[in-house]
Amino acid sequence: MKDMHHVDVRVNGRHHELVVEARRTLADMLRHDLGYTGTHLGCEHGICGACTVILDGQPARACLVFGVQADGASVLTVEGLADGEALSDLQQAFSDHHALQCGFCTPGFLMLIEAYLAEADPAAELTAEQARELIASNLCRCTGYQGIVEAVLAIARARRDQRGAT
Amino acid sequence: MSSIGTRLPRKEDPRLLRGRGRFGDDISVPGQLWARVVRSPAAHGHIESLDVTQAAKAPGIAAVVTAADLPAGLVIPVRLAVPGPDLGGYLQPVLARTTVRYVGEPLAVVVGEDPYACEDAAELVEIDISERAVVLDARTADSHHVAAELVRGYGDVETAFAQARQVVRIELAVGRHSGVPLEPRCLLAVPGPPGAGSLDIFGMTKVPVWNRDLLARLLGLDETLIHVHGVDAGGGFGVRGEFYPEDFLIPWLALRLGCPVKWAEDRAEHLVAVNHSRQQHHRIAAAFDDDGRILAITDDVTHDNGAYCRTHGVAVPELTVAMLPGPYRVPAYRGRIRVVLTNKTPCGTYRAPGRFEGTAAREHLLDVAADQLGLDRIELRRRNLLGPTEIPHRRPIATLGTDLILDTGDYPALLAAAVAEADRLGYRAKPAGSHALHGFGLALFVEKSGLGPQETADVTVSKSGAVHVHSGGTSVGQGIETVLAQIAADALGVDPGVVRVTAGDTNAQPFGAGSWASRSTVVGGSAVHLAATAVRERAVELAARILECDSADIAVRDGAAVVHGDLAARLTLAEIAQAAEPASRYLRPGEPAGLSARRRFEVSHMTYPYGAHAAVVAVDPGTGQVRVLRYLVVYEVGRAVNPMLVEGQLRGGVAQGIGGALFEEFSYDDAGQPQAVTFIEYRTPTAAEVPPVDLLISTDAPSPGNPLGVMGAGEGGVSAAGAAVANAVRDALGLAGGVGQLPLVPSRVRELWEGLS
Numbered sequence: 001m002k003d004m005h006h007v008d009v010r011v012n013g014r015h016h017e018l019v020v021e022a023r024r025t026l027a028d029m030l031r032h033d034l035g036y037t038g039t040h041l042g043c044e045h046g047i048c049g050a051c052t053v054i055l056d057g058q059p060a061r062a063c064l065v066f067g068v069q070a071d072g073a074s075v076l077t078v079e080g081l082a083d084g085e086a087l088s089d090l091q092q093a094f095s096d097h098h099a100l101q102c103g104f105c106t107p108g109f110l111m112l113i114e115a116y117l118a119e120a121d122p123a124a125e126l127t128a129e130q131a132r133e134l135i136a137s138n139l140c141r142c143t144g145y146q147g148i149v150e151a152v153l154a155i156a157r158a159r160r161d162q163r164g165a166t
Numbered sequence: 167m168s169s170i171g172t173r174l175p176r177k178e179d180p181r182l183l184r185g186r187g188r189f190g191d192d193i194s195v196p197g198q199l200w201a202r203v204v205r206s207p208a209a210h211g212h213i214e215s216l217d218v219t220q221a222a223k224a225p226g227i228a229a230v231v232t233a234a235d236l237p238a239g240l241v242i243p244v245r246l247a248v249p250g251p252d253l254g255g256y257l258q259p260v261l262a263r264t265t266v267r268y269v270g271e272p273l274a275v276v277v278g279e280d281p282y283a284c285e286d287a288a289e290l291v292e293i294d295i296s297e298r299a300v301v302l303d304a305r306t307a308d309s310h311h312v313a314a315e316l317v318r319g320y321g322d323v324e325t326a327f328a329q330a331r332q333v334v335r336i337e338l339a340v341g342r343h344s345g346v347p348l349e350p351r352c353l354l355a356v357p358g359p360p361g362a363g364s365l366d367i368f369g370m371t372k373v374p375v376w377n378r379d380l381l382a383r384l385l386g387l388d389e390t391l392i393h394v395h396g397v398d399a400g401g402g403f404g405v406r407g408e409f410y411p412e413d414f415l416i417p418w419l420a421l422r423l424g425c426p427v428k429w430a431e432d433r434a435e436h437l438v439a440v441n442h443s444r445q446q447h448h449r450i451a452a453a454f455d456d457d458g459r460i461l462a463i464t465d466d467v468t469h470d471n472g473a474y475c476r477t478h479g480v481a482v483p484e485l486t487v488a489m490l491p492g493p494y495r496v497p498a499y500r501g502r503i504r505v506v507l508t509n510k511t512p513c514g515t516y517r518a519p520g521r522f523e524g525t526a527a528r529e530h531l532l533d534v535a536a537d538q539l540g541l542d543r544i545e546l547r548r549r550n551l552l553g554p555t556e557i558p559h560r561r562p563i564a565t566l567g568t569d570l571i572l573d574t575g576d577y578p579a580l581l582a583a584a585v586a587e588a589d590r591l592g593y594r595a596k597p598a599g600s601h602a603l604h605g606f607g608l609a610l611f612v613e614k615s616g617l618g619p620q621e622t623a624d625v626t627v628s629k630s631g632a633v634h635v636h637s638g639g640t641s642v643g644q645g646i647e648t649v650l651a652q653i654a655a656d657a658l659g660v661d662p663g664v665v666r667v668t669a670g671d672t673n674a675q676p677f678g679a680g681s682w683a684s685r686s687t688v689v690g691g692s693a694v695h696l697a698a699t700a701v702r703e704r705a706v707e708l709a710a711r712i713l714e715c716d717s718a719d720i721a722v723r724d725g726a727a728v729v730h731g732d733l734a735a736r737l738t739l740a741e742i743a744q745a746a747e748p749a750s751r752y753l754r755p756g757e758p759a760g761l762s763a764r765r766r767f768e769v770s771h772m773t774y775p776y777g778a779h780a781a782v783v784a785v786d787p788g789t790g791q792v793r794v795l796r797y798l799v800v801y802e803v804g805r806a807v808n809p810m811l812v813e814g815q816l817r818g819g820v821a822q823g824i825g826g827a828l829f830e831e832f833s834y835d836d837a838g839q840p841q842a843v844t845f846i847e848y849r850t851p852t853a854a855e856v857p858p859v860d861l862l863i864s865t866d867a868p869s870p871g872n873p874l875g876v877m878g879a880g881e882g883g884v885s886a887a888g889a890a891v892a893n894a895v896r897d898a899l900g901l902a903g904g905v906g907q908l909p910l911v912p913s914r915v916r917e918l919w920e921g922l923s
Binding site for chain 2: 021023024028031032036037038039040041042043044045047048050077078079081082087091094095096098100101102103104105106107110132133135136137138139140141142143144145146147148149
């Protein structure tokens with residue numbers, strides 16, 4: 001007998017109710033039960049970070065979280081970043097700085113960076129070293145990371161300037 | 167305005183950034199079952215029994231199959247045959263029947279309703295293997311483990327060595343590592359309606375038409391019954407898209423069970439199942455005259471190919487010895503390579519196959535030689551580089567079935583540019599006040615690209631005015647949709663935004679030869695150029711007929727045919743496409759309808775880009791840790807269709823090259839058990855290990871071999887990374903000899919340092 005549980009979760013602002021096996025990972029639940037296939041699985045042991053989502057405001061590796069642990073939680077996935085048809089500023093910066101090639105690791109980087117920038121001191125300047133340290137949490141096999149570093153720095157600066165202007 | 171040469175944002179980006187990519191495991195269909203491959207836990211042994219009784223009874227399991235269920239004698243043939251050796255006895259069976267030869271070899275497949283249930287059931291397969299002795303060191307293996315021996319060369323090597331003023335020898339081992347793309351492999355096979363015998367396949371890439379044809383042959387099907395769909399792929403690097411056991415098993419199971427079957431590899435599987443690469447031991451020597459000029463080079467290489475010869479056959483060993491002389495004037499040369507079978511994962515290509523290894527051996531030898539000859543390391547190279555008047559240079563060596571003709575370039579000029587750039591950036595200035603040891607390393611290399619024999623492209627303007635490109639190339643993350651759109655837009659006179667590229671779909675392009683060997687822009691791009699040019703010519707012809715003017719007065723600009731000197735006379739490509747519909751009064755009897763062309767670009771020789779890498783490293787002698795502080799790539803590509811993408815290819819290549827030089831290694835214990843089975847042990851570099859990469863992309867030497875003048879950019883970031891890093895570490899440590907082996911993991915560096923004192 002499978003050990004099934006009821007889960008009540010909000011994904012990108014949309015409410016879902018479903019029944020999942022206790023051992024089902026949040027990543028599999030998002031991808032295969034709810035259709036949010038933008039969250040990717042690169043290692044399933046918590047190293048590569050391709051499956052990073054924002055779980056109640058915190059970046060989390062969805063391969064290391066069970067679906068049932070997201071009961072009552074709010075999840076933001078890559079599908080929730082863009083505003084309608086317009087890319088988010090960070091997504092646009094990734095394209096501008098050629099921060100992606102195959103794009104498989106990209107959702108994880110976007111979610112990691114979004115979570116970081118949401119928490120970071122808005123007044124402090126992000127250095128290239130800090131940007132590298134941040135994105136060293138995840139693996140990319142295509143880009144050599146330089147475009148990702150440039151995109152993070154550009155957006156951190158742009159958002160700081162924006163706050164300063166308002 | 168030409169779109170070739172512009173930094174056009176990638177057409178792939180919006181969907182990938184929004185999570186709307188379509189990777190293999192993103193595609194699911196109703197009624198789909200999942201498969202789990204049961205793999206050998208032993209490195210070598212006789213299969214006494216394989217009991218699937220309990221597994222088959224497990225909840226949710228539909229089938230468990232072993233070799234006994236498969237057609238007898240099923241092996242995966244070689245795709246890239248090298249003339250000479252018969253590899254028939256070394257090919258990998260789809261499932262092991264009596265003997266296992268590496269940990270991870272497929273033994274059985276469990277199919278069930280969800281992947282969790284399949285993993286549970288796979289654990290219930292009872293495997294009884296009587297283990298045998300393992301062969302893990304290719305150098306000491308008996309001669310009956312040698313699958314092939316290849317010799318490439320020319321000239322009188324013996325006399326040259328006998329007459330030399332100085333002979334310099336080193337040994338260099340290159341570690342076993344591989345592409346390791348971020349997306350593991352995935353396949354979904356969907357059978358057609360009962361009785362149709364057809365299959366839709368998602369997840370094959372790189373060479374989908376070749377794979378389709380092989381699958382059809384193995385299944386006894388007409389090849390047009392199989393439709394391989396183009397999907398996004400999370401990195402290729404040589405390993406993804408070759409025909410592996412799973413490429414037969416999953417479609418075969420789908421047909422046998424009459425329902426869709428999906429297999430999504432996990433990372434632990436990937437690291438033991440996908441092609442490994444690179445593991446070689448070089449004993450390289452060079453003979454020099456009084457002026458430090460090379461008289462001859464010999465290299466005696468042992469190539470650890472793992473347990474079987476897979477689809478690449480012995481192409482990697484052949485490329486190693488064929489490409490080894492590089493950009494130098496080498497009057498006599500002999501490269502000998504023994505391909506040895508060991509009880510490890512079988513090997514294939516990984517980005518810059520044979521060149522990463524051979525360049526490391528040759529360039530490291532040159533640094534040691536310069537010191538022994540009392541010459542500056544750069545000056546030694548300068549003296550030996552082929553000069554511009556010696557290009558094209560024909561080496562009496564064949565590789566991949568083509569003659570090796572270094573077709574274009576000015577190697578000394580590129581070296582001068584690289585040295586000037588490194589100096590301008592301060593690479594050779596020793597930093598003060600640091601207790602780490604600093605070193606500078608430089609390496610030169612020749613790449614190859616644009617392997618034929620052909621690529622085919624169809625270009626069609628539809629009635630809306632959209633331009634459809636159906637290419638035989640495939641998308642593996644390199645940006646092929648963008649590059650081919652730029653090439654089509656340029657030839658046709660449209661904005662690249664209206665071009666839609668379909669790549670890797672066997673129905674859309676049944677004659678495709680695929681994306682590998684840095685061939686997509688060169689060969690695939692040239693085919694698109696020819697087809698788009700033909701469509702433009704056809705559009706002009708039709709426009710002249712419709713507008714009743716001379717076709718010589720018509721040009722196609724901004725998606726419309728315009729008449730010189732008559733601003734009012736203008737027809738959009740959409741209008742011309744509509745006028746080319748069947749029954750149109752503008753079509754002549756017997757003329758094909760539609761505004762479309764299929765063209766094939768054929769080429770019998772490769773084109774050879776070339777470059778230099780320079781690295782600055784800091785070595786901590788206490789811990790043995792090596793940090794790459796700065797990295798420069800200077801690369802001649804003939805013409806850059808999209809400079810941003812060329813830069814991306816080079817930067818990404820450098821990161822992989824640094825991985826192979828310092829971190830990544832598939833190691834094994836004495837029983838042949840793999841020791842790198844997660845991303846904890848198999849260390850691909852993070853942003854903390856990869857420095858910003860300085861680039862100098864040169865377009866001074868357009869390729870004479872294709873209409874675009876382009877050379878491939880996919881591999882030049884990797885080729886000389888092992889060499890440049892090894893040379894920089896040697897420089898930092900002040901070694902008299904070579905570093906001996908790659909990767910330069912801390913324990914190895916400490917050994918080298920302690921050996922000095």
